[in-house]
Amino acid sequence: MRLLFVGFGTVAQGLSELLIEKKDELNRKYGLDWTVTGIVDTLKGSAYNAAGLDLEAIMAMVADDHSISDCDDGCDWDALTMIAKADADVMLEMTYTDIKTGLPATDHCRAAIKRGMSVTTTNKGPLALFSNELDELARANGVHFLYEGTVMAGTPLLNLLRETLAGSEIIEMQGILNGTTNYMLTEMEGGMDYTAALQQAQDLGYAEAVPDADVLGWDALAKVTILANTVFGASLSPDDSPCEGITNITPAQIEAAQAAGKRYKLIGRVWRDGDVVKGSVSPQLMDLSHPLAGVSGGTNAMTITTDTLGDVTIVGAGAGRVETGFSLLIDLIHMVTRSAS
Amino acid sequence: MRLLFVGFGTVAQGLSELLIEKKDELNRKYGLDWTVTGIVDTLKGSAYNAAGLDLEAIMAMVADDHSISDCDDGCDWDALTMIAKADADVMLEMTYTDIKTGLPATDHCRAAIKRGMSVTTTNKGPLALFSNELDELARANGVHFLYEGTVMAGTPLLNLLRETLAGSEIIEMQGILNGTTNYMLTEMEGGMDYTAALQQAQDLGYAEAVPDADVLGWDALAKVTILANTVFGASLSPDDSPCEGITNITPAQIEAAQAAGKRYKLIGRVWRDGDVVKGSVSPQLMDLSHPLAGVSGGTNAMTITTDTLGDVTIVGAGAGRVETGFSLLIDLIHMVTRSAS
Numbered sequence: 169m170r171l172l173f174v175g176f177g178t179v180a181q182g183l184s185e186l187l188i189e190k191k192d193e194l195n196r197k198y199g200l201d202w203t204v205t206g207i208v209d210t211l212k213g214s215a216y217n218a219a220g221l222d223l224e225a226i227m228a229m230v231a232d233d234h235s236i237s238d239c240d241d242g243c244d245w246d247a248l249t250m251i252a253k254a255d256a257d258v259m260l261e262m263t264y265t266d267i268k269t270g271l272p273a274t275d276h277c278r279a280a281i282k283r284g285m286s287v288t289t290t291n292k293g294p295l296a297l298f299s300n301e302l303d304e305l306a307r308a309n310g311v312h313f314l315y316e317g318t319v320m321a322g323t324p325l326l327n328l329l330r331e332t333l334a335g336s337e338i339i340e341m342q343g344i345l346n347g348t349t350n351y352m353l354t355e356m357e358g359g360m361d362y363t364a365a366l367q368q369a370q371d372l373g374y375a376e377a378v379p380d381a382d383v384l385g386w387d388a389l390a391k392v393t394i395l396a397n398t399v400f401g402a403s404l405s406p407d408d409s410p411c412e413g414i415t416n417i418t419p420a421q422i423e424a425a426q427a428a429g430k431r432y433k434l435i436g437r438v439w440r441d442g443d444v445v446k447g448s449v450s451p452q453l454m455d456l457s458h459p460l461a462g463v464s465g466g467t468n469a470m471t472i473t474t475d476t477l478g479d480v481t482i483v484g485a486g487a488g489r490v491e492t493g494f495s496l497l498i499d500l501i502h503m504v505t506r507s508a509s
Numbered sequence: 510m511r512l513l514f515v516g517f518g519t520v521a522q523g524l525s526e527l528l529i530e531k532k533d534e535l536n537r538k539y540g541l542d543w544t545v546t547g548i549v550d551t552l553k554g555s556a557y558n559a560a561g562l563d564l565e566a567i568m569a570m571v572a573d574d575h576s577i578s579d580c581d582d583g584c585d586w587d588a589l590t591m592i593a594k595a596d597a598d599v600m601l602e603m604t605y606t607d608i609k610t611g612l613p614a615t616d617h618c619r620a621a622i623k624r625g626m627s628v629t630t631t632n633k634g635p636l637a638l639f640s641n642e643l644d645e646l647a648r649a650n651g652v653h654f655l656y657e658g659t660v661m662a663g664t665p666l667l668n669l670l671r672e673t674l675a676g677s678e679i680i681e682m683q684g685i686l687n688g689t690t691n692y693m694l695t696e697m698e699g700g701m702d703y704t705a706a707l708q709q710a711q712d713l714g715y716a717e718a719v720p721d722a723d724v725l726g727w728d729a730l731a732k733v734t735i736l737a738n739t740v741f742g743a744s745l746s747p748d749d750s751p752c753e754g755i756t757n758i759t760p761a762q763i764e765a766a767q768a769a770g771k772r773y774k775l776i777g778r779v780w781r782d783g784d785v786v787k788g789s790v791s792p793q794l795m796d797l798s799h800p801l802a803g804v805s806g807g808t809n810a811m812t813i814t815t816d817t818l819g820d821v822t823i824v825g826a827g828a829g830r831v832e833t834g835f836s837l838l839i840d841l842i843h844m845v846t847r848s849a850s
Contacts, residue, residue, distance in 0.1 A: 186817060190676070198675065322818050324673040332665040332673055334539065334846075335531070335838045459824050462803030476527065476835040477663050483800050483822040494817040497676045505675075 169202045169500065170220075172254050172285070174247050174276050175262035176209035176230065179290050179317075182493025183260070184227055190497075200504045206254040208247050210263075213237035216245065218255045247272065251279045258312075258503065260496055261289035267381060267390050267406070270297040281305050281313065286508070288499035290317035290492050296390035296406055299397045312508045315398075317495025319345065319391045320468045323484030324498060329399050329472065336474040338399060340439040343470030344463050345391040347486040348374045348382040349414050349434045351466045356422050357431065362415070374466060374487075385413035385434065385449040392436040392447040400438060402445035409447035417451055425453055431461045459483075510543045510841065511561075513595050513626070515588050515617050516603035517550035517571065520631050520658075523834025524601070525568055531838075541845045547595040549588050551604075554578030557586065559596045588613065592620045599653075599844065601837055602630035608722060608731050608747070611638040622646050622654065627849070629840035631658035631833050637731035637747055640738045653849045656739075658836025660686065660732045661809045664825030665839060670740050670813065677815040679740060681780040684811030685804050686732040688827040689715045689723040690755050690775045692807045697763050698772065703756070715807060715828075726754035726775065726790040733777040733788040741779060743786035750788035758792055766794055772802045800824075 173180050187194070187202060194200040203220035213236035215221055221241055229239060237244060251259060259280035263273050270293035277287050277294050281302065289295070294302060295318045306313035316326050329338060344350050351374055352365040360368070366383065369375035381387045389411045396402040396409075414434055425432055435452040438445065454461040459481040463469040468486030471479050485491040514521050528535070528543060535541040544561035554577035556562055562582055570580060578585060592600060600621035604614050611634035618628050618635050622643065630636070635643060636659045647654035657667050661684075670679060685691050692715055693706040701709070707724065710716035722728045730752045737743040737750075755775050766773055776793040779786065795802040800822040804810040809827030812820050826832040 186676075194676070323821055324669070327673040328665070328669065332668040332839075334842050335527075335535070335835065456803070457805055459800075459803060462797070462800060464798055476838075477832050478826055478829075479824075480664055480826075481822075481824040483820075483824070485819055485821075488819075491818050494676065497817075498673075501675050 169200060169258060169504070170205045170256045171202055172206040172250065172256035172259045172280070173204060173262065174208055174251065174259060175264070176207050176212050176236065177262065177264070178489045179492045179496070180260070180262045181227065181230065182489035183496045184223055186490065186493055186497050188224060194501070198501050198504050200501055202500070205256050206250050207236055208245060208250040209236065214243050214245050214250060215239050215241040216243050216250065216254055217241040247276055248279055251276060251283065256285055258500065259285045259287050261287060261291050261294070263291060265291050266293045267296060267386055270294045274298050274302070277302055277313070278305065281309050281311055284309055284311060286312035286503055288312070288314045288496050290315070290495055292318045292387070292390040292394065295394045295398070299394060300403055303398070306508070310508055312503045314499035314502060316498050317492050318394055320470065320484060320486050321488060321492040322494035322498065323468065323482060323486070323491070325470055325482055326398070327498065328482055333472070333474060333480070336476045338472060338474055340437070340473040341395055341399070341470055342435050342437040342460070344433055344460055344468050345388040345436040345470070345486070346382055346385075346434060347466035347468055348379070350463065350468070352383075353414060353417075353432055353434065354464045356417070356419065357426065361419055362417070383413045383415050385411045388434060388436040388449045392438055392449055396438045396445050396447045400440065400445045404445065404447060409449065411448070412450040414451055429456055430454060431456060433460055435460070510541060510599060510845070511546045511597045512543055513547040513591065513597035513600045513621070514545060514603065515549055515591070515600060516605070517548055517553050517577065518603065518605070519830045520833045520837070521601070521603045522568065522571070523830035524837045525564055527831065527834055527838050529565060535842070539842050539845050541842060543841070546597050547591050548577055549586060549591040550577065555584050555586050555591060556580050556582040557584050557591065557595055558582040588617055589620055592617060592624065597626055599841065600626045600628050602628060602632050602635070603837075604632060606632050607634045608637060608727055611635045615639050615643070618643055618654070619646065622650050622652055625650055625652060627653035627844055629653070629655045629837050631656070631836060633659045633728070633731040633735065636735045636739070640735060641744055644739070647849070651849055653844045655840035655843060657839050658833050659735055661811065661825060661827050662829060662833040663835035663839065664809065664823060664827070664832070666811055666823055667739070668839065669823055674813070674815060674821070677817045679813060679815055681778070681814040682736055682740070682811055683776050683778040683801070685774055685801055685809050686729040686777040686811070686827070687723055687726070687775060688807035688809055689720070691804065691809070693724070694755060694758075694773055694775065695805045697758070697760065698767065702760055703758070724754045724756050726752045729775060729777040729790045733779055733790055737779045737786050737788045741781065741786045745786065745788060750790065752789070753791040755792055770797055771795060772797060774801055776801070
């Protein structure tokens with residue numbers, strides 16, 4: 169399986185570590201024998217070799233802040249040139265997420281699928297905005313288009329929904345889909361005010377300097393939209409669902425909730441209202457007896473209500489270098505062991 | 510897919526409801542087109558028709574306390590005779606669990622596999638005692654041997670471990686594997702003593718008149734052994750692991766735990782100690798911040814520690830007519846969509 173890396177940031181490097189570390193095991197257990205033929209990153213440079221790049225050497229160069237373009241196989245191709253020219257079976261889209269436009273990641277996915285490559289991505293932009301178009305394009309081209317890492321990182325929520333709960337009807341999903349705000353709410357319960365909790369989340373690298381995507385709920389909204397469209401077969405855009413973040417929650421509200429034996433959580437929800445699929449993001453007062461109430465810190469969780477099993481809840485990492493890198497590995501294994509539908 | 514039901518109790522009836530209700534959907538979505546050719550139950554009678562029984566009519570007869578043997582296709586075959594004579598692709602073993610001997614269920618599984626039938630079962634006896642033998646026998650005969658329902662009913666723990674977390678190394682598992690004792694512990698935290706909590710569990714049908722298998726930890730131990738052998742590839746018998754139930758937990762201990770911000774849970778655990786796989790069942794004091802601490806009532810849960818994702822926790826039903834019946838449906842879908850290994 170010849171891989172093409174588009175984007176070589178944290179997630180791509182986490183995946184590279186796993187691929188190198190598990191190379192023998194992946195081949196033996198799943199028949200997954202990989203080679204990376206191309207890498208392209210706007211900031212870190214590009215390289216291509218149809219016979220395979222030396223991934224370990226490139227990891228070392230990047231760790232030393234050298235440009236990838238300086239290696240023996242270095243080149244100056246941009247992403248679309250690389251996708252047009254490279255010999256590869258799978259394109260891994262790992263560039264920066266733009267939730268508002270989905271670009272340039274969506275263009276990368278379109279180009280790769282049209283060239284007959286399967287695609288796996290952790291990028292929420294293309295999925296929140298163009299999942300139906302890209303799913304359809306992949307079907308038409310007979311390739312895989314997988315995106316386990318777009319929701320709850322490598323915690324296998326999408327696989328659980330699509331494969332493991334096969335035979336169940338999914339009635340509703342509600343969950344904690346943004347680790348940064350869950351971390352902040354946990355700290356606010358411990359006595360911090362909003363500003364201090366945000367500062368701490370920024371100091372720890374959980375929140376960005378401009379924290380809007382997290383604290384206003386946009387990140388959770390992207391994931392709600394992805395679930396609505398890919399699991400419930402809807403055609404929602406993010407603007408179709410009401411979205412409220414955590415910026416208006418006061419210490420007094422948090423104290424009152426605690427006194428009442430409850431806890432605020434920023435809940436993303438997807439459900440069927442008759443024939444219409446609806447989504448929402450908003451702070452909810454959860455009873456302490458609810459499985460989501462006990463999920464603290466940066467962890468994510470989803471409660472899935474089914475016709476056959478009642479509620480099933482999955483709790484796990486929602487971010488992280490290796491955790492998100494692993495989601496791509498799940499998708500690659502899936503491509504080897506299942507046929508494209 | 511011609512099905513042979515061995516045992517027609519609660520679980521088999523729960524499955525039958527699902528099969529009837531979802532018949533069109535199963536065929537359309539998964540290509541699972543079923544017919545039941547044989548049913549045999551020690552108490553409820555037997556019936557066989559190579560062209561297919563009328564499952565709805567038999568469900569109605571059983572609801573009215575009529576013997577299945579009185580239907581048009583009725584017969585007097587016992588289970589082994591049925592397995593030897595029936596035309597069927599899959600034998601569903603749903604007889605009563607005997608954790609000490611695994612009989613007669615194990616004999617049913619052996620006979621069916623040797624005749625070239627795939628087998629799915631919810632019966633913990635054969636799995637706790639003979640999983641390696643039966644796995645091997647199924648491999649040698651080129652058939653499926655699946656048992657999702659033996660641990661956490663239809664909550665898809667085994668599928669999560671084997672399929673969805675493929676590519677991860679499982680380092681440790683610990684969980685709440687017995688709903689009856691978890692219900693009792695929750696009630697004891699609410700102020701009941703052990704005797705009253707047991708009585709209430711018995712009144713509600715959670716605990717049996719002789720409650721030893723639950724309260725002494727044997728049921729959890731069977732599940733620990735199944736996980737050790739099928740997920741970690743060990744060869745443990747239940748006697749190899751220390752097992753302590755909840756009978757020695759006093760109200761004073763529960764109060765002291767609450768005062769310390771902790772909670773008692775009966776925890777089944779499987780882990781690697783160097784090259785050796787170990788298991789245990791015992792009450793553990795869990796911090797309230799642990800995902801297992803918040804699991805109350807009859808619910809089950811498992812925290813899986815992996816090399817790639819850290820901890821992943823799944824929470825869901827551990828028993829129930831439809832919930833356990835659904836586990837068999839997961840296995841049947843699996844048989845259609847995957848090849849036997």
